[in-house]
Amino acid sequence: xxxxxxxxxxxxxxxxxxxxxxxxxxxxxxxxxxxxxxxxxxxxxxxxxxxxxxxxxxxxxxxxxxxxxxxxxxxxxxxxxxxxxxxxxxxxxxxxxx
Numbered sequence: 822x823x824x825x826x827x828x829x830x831x832x833x834x835x836x837x838x839x840x841x842x843x844x845x846x847x848x849x850x851x852x853x854x855x856x857x858x859x860x861x862x863x864x865x866x867x868x869x870x871x872x873x874x875x876x877x878x879x880x881x882x883x884x885x886x887x888x889x890x891x892x893x894x895x896x897x898x899x900x901x902x903x904x905x906x907x908x909x910x911x912x913x914x915x916x917x918x919x
Contacts, residue, residue, distance in 0.1 A: 848910060849918045852901050860901040864910070866918070867894055877913065884909050 848866040855861050864881075867874050871891070878896040882889050885905055889898035898906070907917045 845916070847916050847918045850903055850906050850910075852903050859899070862898040862900065862902040862906060863895055864898075864906060865895040867896075880913070881906065881909060 846866060846868050848864055851863050851865075853861050853863060867877070869877070871894070874891050874894060874896065878889060878891050878898075881896060881898060885898065885900070885902045887899045887902065889896060891897075910917060
């Protein structure tokens with residue numbers, strides 16, 4: 822580290838560590854019932870940038886053929902997909918909490 826400021830050195834070191842790797846992230850999947858009894862599958866626990874979570878959400882929406890959104894770092898998919906989502910996320914390298 823060539824900086825003379827110890828704070829800059831610390832910030833550089835923290836930046837080099839980055840986010841958790843996908844295999845270290847433990848995601849939880851649950852289902853909620855929303856307005857008019859509509860089921861929504863919620864996937865939480867991501868330590869990714871918003872654009873990366875958006876990309877995962879897009880892949881999952883295409884795989885299950887459902888709409889959805891990203892809200893506060895979690896993915897919300899229309900419908901009850903608790904049976905398919907764990908396998909799809911494991912295929913992408915994520916770990917699922919039981």
